[in-house]
Amino acid sequence: MEWEELQKKEKFRKQILAMKQQVEEDIRKAMREDVTRQQKQSKADYEETSAAIAFQVKELHQIHSGLTKALMNINEELIKEHNISMEELNKKMEKIALAH
Known part of the structure; x- marks a missing residue:
């Protein structure tokens, strides 16, 4: 009877541990996906803004060469x-990877 009780407790402990590990892996996966999503969004935002600025620079260069320099500085920033x-974001991804 006592042996059966110990076996039940050990089985329950293992189930809890497996669930804990699965939750931790799910959290790491969600964090990786979030960082990846942030990276993609950041890149898309950057490309969109950079393209818009480049277009404005080209137009303004024809009109005002002094403003071109200012816009180029903005683009560099x-x-x-x-x-x-x-x-x-890469550092976050590395931390997530190291946590595993």
């Missing part, structure tokens, strides 16, 4: 911000 954002 956008590139820097994008690179920083991607680095942060």
Whole structure:
């Protein structure tokens, strides 16, 4: 009787442990997917904004060469911000991978 009770408790403990591990893996997977989604969205936003700025630069270059320089500076800042954002997202992804 006592042996059966211990076996039941051990089986229950293993079930709880398996459930805990599955929840942890699900959380890691969700975090990876979220970071990947953020990376894709960041890249899409960057490309869209960069293309719009490049178009404006081209148009304004024909009109005002002084404004072109300012827009190029804005575009450079956008590139820097994008690179920083991607680095942060990559660091998050590395942390998630290391947590596994």
